[in-house]
Amino acid sequence: MTEQSIRLPLLKRLAEQAMADSDFRSVARDDMELALVQFGYELNDRERAFVFRFRQALEEANVDLKLAKEVDLDALLDDTEDPEGLEQLINSHFP
Secondary structure: OOOOOOOHHHHHHHHHHHHHOHHHHHHHHHOHHHHHHHOOOOOOHHHHHHHHHHHHHHHHOOOOHHHOOOOOHHHHHHOOOOHHHHHHHHHHHOO
């Protein structure tokens, strides 16, 4: 695994925390970079770009993470066997 590989388990854990942890959301709402640092997420450039693109896609789709507990992250991430295709995955689920 290279330094720029996307670590799906890490991104899944981050997404689960974003849905379940109101403290994380309150920080991330105003400053996602600070939330990542404060809650111990050390993302590489590709992961960081994915997180910010995913966040933008959720905002554009008017998805509130507090209400998104029914999102099946396993199914969402299992839609692709290629972590390199995550941008396409986002676009297919959040057009």
